[in-house]
Amino acid sequence: MSKSLRRLAIGLSAVLLAGASVTAFTFNIAGIKWPGGSALLYIGMPGSSSSGTSWRDALARAAAQWTSQTPFEFIVNQGYRNPCSGYGATPSGGQFNSGNGDGQNGIDFSATVCGDAYGANTLAVTLIYTESNLLGGFDIVESDIVFNANTRFDIYDGPLVDQSRGIDFGRVALHEMGHVIGMSHEQGSASIMRSTIGNLFTLQPDDIEGATTLYTGYANCPVAAIDFGRVAGGLSEGDCSVKQLVGGGSDDSLVDTYEFTLAQPTSITIGMSSASLDSVLVLMDANSRVLDVDDDGGVGCDAKITKTLAAGTYAVLANTFVDGSACGDTVGSYQLTMSYQSNILLERGQETSLLGSTSSAKFAGGVRARNKLSYSNVVKPSEFFDIEGRIAIDPKHQGQAGFIVVAGILADGQILLRNSAGEFNAYNGQGDISKAKTLVLSALERVDILRDTRASDLGLNDIEVNFLIGYGVNSNPNELYFHGAPINLVVTP
Ligand SMILES: [Zn+2]
Structure with a gap:
C-alpha cells in the first residue's frame, strides 16, 4: 500500500478520434473502478437516429454487451439525467474540473463538454468523478457521457461507412462505457478501447480481458484458505502486488491473499505481526469491496482489525506500508492470527x-x-x-x-x-x-x-x-x- 491524499476529482478521458487503424495487443486499465463492480446508468436521452433506432436503444445494447461479457454490471434505468449536472468549469491549465457532480450517471448530446471545449475530432467525452478509498487508490463514484452535438451520428452495425451518413453512435457508446467502468485507451490493439474509431462495433477479447482483470478483484492473485487460528506467512519477491490485485494503478507493494467463510454472523479479530514489516491488513468482501484497512492497530508496527461480519466469504490481504520508516522492510515473514467472539457455538x-x-x-x-x-x-x-x-x-x-x-x-x-x-x-x-x-x-x-x-x-x-x-x-x-x-x-x- 502506498499513501495518498484524499481528493475528489474528475478525469476527462475518452477522446475518440476518426483515424487509421493499427495493430497491437494488451489491454490498458487505470486501476480505478466502481466498488462492487456495478453502476446505475440513466440511458433515457431523447430522440432517434435518422435510420429510426432510438439513442436509448443503442445505449441499452452497448450496456448489455459489457454486462453480459464481463464481470461488470450496468444497471440500466430508462430515465434521463443531465450529464453536466454538478460539473464545474476546468481551471485554466488544470486537469480536473471544479465540480463535485450530482452522484447520478447521465448521458446526452452536448455542443460543449458541459461548457469546456471539445478537443479536435472528439466524438464524445466521459466524465469520471473519483473518491479516495481505503486502499489508498480511487473509487469511481460518478461517470457521465456527453456526445459531441456537432457530430453527425447514425446507428448501424458493420464497417464504418463514409461520414456523410454519420458516425455509428452505438460503437462510440460502447467505447465510452468502457471509460465509465474505468478502462483507459488501448493503443493500437484490435479493441473497442482503441482511441480511434474503426470498423469494430462489438467488444473484442482484449476489451473483455481488461474489464475482467479490473473486476475480478482479489482473485487476480493466488488465494489461500484461512480459518481461525494462526498462519505463518511471508512476503517475498515474486508475490502478487496490489497493482496486479486491483488490476491497475501504481501500488507495487507485495500482498498475500487469504479467504475465509463464515457460516453465521460473527465478530472477528485479525492480527498481523512481524519483526521487520510495517504490517497492513485489508479486509474485503467477496466482491472485493474494502471493508476495513489497518496499519498500526496492533502493538508497534503490527496491524489489527476487529469487525462484526455477516455470514459469507471474505478476503484478508497481508500487505505493508512502503514508506521507509521503522519496520519498513517490504519482504519478510509475518504471522496472522484469526480469532472470534460469538454468543453461540x-x-x-x-x-x-x-x-x-x-x-x-x-x-x-x-x-x-x-x-x-x-x-x-x-x-x-x-x-x-x-x-x-x-x-x-x-x-x-x-x-x-x-x-x-x-x-x-x-x-x-x-x-x-x-x-x-x-x-x-x-x-x-x-x-x-x-x-x-x-x-x-x-x-x-x-x-x-x-x-x-x-x-x-x-x-x-x-x-x-x-x-x-x-x-x-x-x-x-x-x-x-x-x-x-x-x-x-x-x-x-
Ligand atoms: Zn476513449
Whole structure:
C-alpha cells in the first residue's frame, strides 16, 4: 500500500478520434473502478437516429454487451439525467474540473463538454468523478457521457461507412462505457478501447480481458484458505502486488491473499505481526469491496482489525506500508492470527467422513473461558476454560448404538485421541481409534472436549491445537463422520 491524499476529482478521458487503424495487443486499465463492480446508468436521452433506432436503444445494447461479457454490471434505468449536472468549469491549465457532480450517471448530446471545449475530432467525452478509498487508490463514484452535438451520428452495425451518413453512435457508446467502468485507451490493439474509431462495433477479447482483470478483484492473485487460528506467512519477491490485485494503478507493494467463510454472523479479530514489516491488513468482501484497512492497530508496527461480519466469504490481504520508516522492510515473514467472539457455538461445517459416506450431520464447537459468556478460540495461559462441541446427528443414525471420537491436532501434525477416561494419548495412525464415549445416539449430542482446563497447569504458555469431533455407529464401526473446519484453540500470553 502506498499513501495518498484524499481528493475528489474528475478525469476527462475518452477522446475518440476518426483515424487509421493499427495493430497491437494488451489491454490498458487505470486501476480505478466502481466498488462492487456495478453502476446505475440513466440511458433515457431523447430522440432517434435518422435510420429510426432510438439513442436509448443503442445505449441499452452497448450496456448489455459489457454486462453480459464481463464481470461488470450496468444497471440500466430508462430515465434521463443531465450529464453536466454538478460539473464545474476546468481551471485554466488544470486537469480536473471544479465540480463535485450530482452522484447520478447521465448521458446526452452536448455542443460543449458541459461548457469546456471539445478537443479536435472528439466524438464524445466521459466524465469520471473519483473518491479516495481505503486502499489508498480511487473509487469511481460518478461517470457521465456527453456526445459531441456537432457530430453527425447514425446507428448501424458493420464497417464504418463514409461520414456523410454519420458516425455509428452505438460503437462510440460502447467505447465510452468502457471509460465509465474505468478502462483507459488501448493503443493500437484490435479493441473497442482503441482511441480511434474503426470498423469494430462489438467488444473484442482484449476489451473483455481488461474489464475482467479490473473486476475480478482479489482473485487476480493466488488465494489461500484461512480459518481461525494462526498462519505463518511471508512476503517475498515474486508475490502478487496490489497493482496486479486491483488490476491497475501504481501500488507495487507485495500482498498475500487469504479467504475465509463464515457460516453465521460473527465478530472477528485479525492480527498481523512481524519483526521487520510495517504490517497492513485489508479486509474485503467477496466482491472485493474494502471493508476495513489497518496499519498500526496492533502493538508497534503490527496491524489489527476487529469487525462484526455477516455470514459469507471474505478476503484478508497481508500487505505493508512502503514508506521507509521503522519496520519498513517490504519482504519478510509475518504471522496472522484469526480469532472470534460469538454468543453461540460456531458451526464447523464441511461434513466429511473417513470412508466417504455422506451424512447430514452438523458440527459446532467453541472455547469458553470461565466466567465469560461468549465463545472464542483464544485464551490466556492463566485462564480456566472449557471446549464444547455439539453434533446434530444424521436422522438415519439416531437411536443406534454408536460412539463419539475426540481428536486434537498439534501444530507439528501430531494427533492426540481422547479415551473414555478423558485422557489424550498420541495416535500414530495405526490400530483402533480410541473412543471418547459409547452411547445410543440421540438427535443432539453435546461433547465435552476439555473441561476446567488451565494451560499453565500443563506447563503450556503458547500453543495452538485444532480439535475435531466425530461419531460412528456400531453397525459400521470403521466409518467416522466428522467435520472439515476444526475447533481451534490458541493459548497465548
Ligand atoms: Zn476513449
